[in-house]
Structure formats: C-alpha cells, structure tokens
Amino acid sequence: MAEMYEHKEPDDSEEETFGGQRLAERRPRLLHSLRSLPECLTWAPLLLLLLLFVSLGFFTLQLTTLVQAEVAQKQMQSNLEEILQRLTRMNATLAGLCHPCPQNWEFFGGSCYFFSWTQSDWRSAVSACLLTGAHLVIINSTEEEKFLNFWYARNNKPTWIGLSDHHSEGSWRWVDDSPVQLSFWKKGEPNNHGDEDCVELHNDGWNDGRCVTENPWICEKPSAPCPDL
Structure with a gap:
C-alpha cells in the first residue's frame, strides 16, 4: 500500500505547455519583447518632436510666402500710384501747353x-x-x-x-x-x-x-x- 501513495516528482524531461504551446519556446520571445519595449518608448518622443519640427517648418514656409506676397502686392500698388501721379502731372503740363485760342484772343x-x-x-x-x-x-x-x-x-x-x-x-x-x-x-x-x-x-x-x-x-x-x- 505504501507504494500506492508514493509521491512522484515531476520529470524534468516532461514538457510544460501553455495554451498548447511549449513554455520553453515562449519564454525567449517574451524576454525579447520586454527588452525591445524601452527602446520603442525612447524613440517615440523623438519621432513626435521631429513631426512637430516638420509641421512648424511647413507652417513657417507658408507664412513667409504669404508675407512676401502681401509685401509684393503693396509694392505693386505703390508703384501704380506713383505712375498715376506722374501721368497726372504730365497731363497737367500738357494741358498748360495747349492754347485753344490764338494770342490776344x-x-x-x-x-x-x-x-x-x-x-x-x-x-x-x-x-x-x-x-x-x-x-x-x-x-x-x-x-x-x-x-x-x-x-x-x-x-x-x-x-x-x-x-x-x-x-x-x-x-x-x-x-x-x-x-x-x-x-x-x-x-x-x-x-x-x-x-x-x-x-x-x-x-x-x-x-x-x-x-x-x-x-x-x-x-x-x-x-x-x-x-x-
């Protein structure tokens, strides 16, 4: 009867399974994933910062383009006004040179x-x-x-x-x-x-x-x- 209740130690050679998969096979993959996680967390802020800089650069480029266009438009308007003033002065000069009547008339x-x-x-x-x-x-x-x-x-x-x-x-x-x-x-x-x-x-x-x-x-x-x- 003593032989019937004898405790049997697990055999190291027996293969432990987890969800039908060998536990020995899953351990290295889990360890590799855990080791890679800090590296991903380290790169994430850098990627976000890079994306922020790219967006800021694009916005700055657009703003600069708009400012340059507005400056060019104002300069063009100023040039047109100057040309109009010159034409007005020329017209006044020509009008002064025009004599619709002979002298003494x-x-x-x-x-x-x-x-x-x-x-x-x-x-x-x-x-x-x-x-x-x-x-x-x-x-x-x-x-x-x-x-x-x-x-x-x-x-x-x-x-x-x-x-x-x-x-x-x-x-x-x-x-x-x-x-x-x-x-x-x-x-x-x-x-x-x-x-x-x-x-x-x-x-x-x-x-x-x-x-x-x-x-x-x-x-x-x-x-x-x-x-x-």
Whole structure:
C-alpha cells in the first residue's frame, strides 16, 4: 500500500505547455519583447518632436510666402500710384501747353473772341473778322451775353456784333444768315431811327445803329481742340 501513495516528482524531461504551446519556446520571445519595449518608448518622443519640427517648418514656409506676397502686392500698388501721379502731372503740363485760342484772343464756351481796339464801320468789321478765319460775333446764350458785357466794360464804347436787317427791314439776321432766337434789346429798341440797320452791343443791351458809324467790334471763331489727355 505504501507504494500506492508514493509521491512522484515531476520529470524534468516532461514538457510544460501553455495554451498548447511549449513554455520553453515562449519564454525567449517574451524576454525579447520586454527588452525591445524601452527602446520603442525612447524613440517615440523623438519621432513626435521631429513631426512637430516638420509641421512648424511647413507652417513657417507658408507664412513667409504669404508675407512676401502681401509685401509684393503693396509694392505693386505703390508703384501704380506713383505712375498715376506722374501721368497726372504730365497731363497737367500738357494741358498748360495747349492754347485753344490764338494770342490776344479770349476763350469762352468753346469759342475764341477778339476784341478790337480800333474802330470801323459795320461792313469793314465783318471783313476784318473774315480775314482772321472768324465772323462778327453771334450771341446764342445769356452766359455769352454776360461774358461780352464784361469785356464791354473795359472799352466802354458801343461795339459791333454780327446782327443786322440791311437785307430786309425788320428781319434781323446774324452774319451766318440764321434768325435771332434770343435777343437782348435795350428798352425801346430797335427803333430804326435814321436808317439804323446794324446792331451795337451796350452794357445794358442791344441798340440798332447806323452801319456807317465807326465802332470797335468783336470777332468769334471755334477754339482749337486740345489733344485728349
């Protein structure tokens, strides 16, 4: 009976198993994994730091590119503004060099006016204006009448304008044969007193006078167009 309860020591030759796999075979792999774990944990922060530096470098590159583009845009805008200022100054200079009227002629409303200091009869005044490529003045607006009155004040003498009825009594026409559309007769005029067929400019309106009377005159012609700037 003693032999039946005899304790039997495990045989070293018996193979221990773990989950159906030999324990002796798993031990070296576990030890290798445990030895490798600290090495992986050491490299992880370095990889994260490297990734951070790469991201920071990419962000810095993008920011630098945007800043350079903004600087270039501002520089371009500044250059354009400078060019515009130069063109404006050039235009002003060219405009100053442009003379729409000949010397001793006055510019107003797209026309040039010559105010004579000498005197002649009405027909001679018509001829004098034609010789300069102009005509005895034709008044078409209130503004033009006011402009001529201003110059009349300098001379303070009755001045011939291009209006008469010598072709047909009472039918007042301009030297270009156009009828009167707007008139500035003095009170009581025209009265045809003593064969008065030609019109004089006074400071207070028009008067019909004798065409043989010698008066200063006013010539008018279109102004020369300045080049477009």
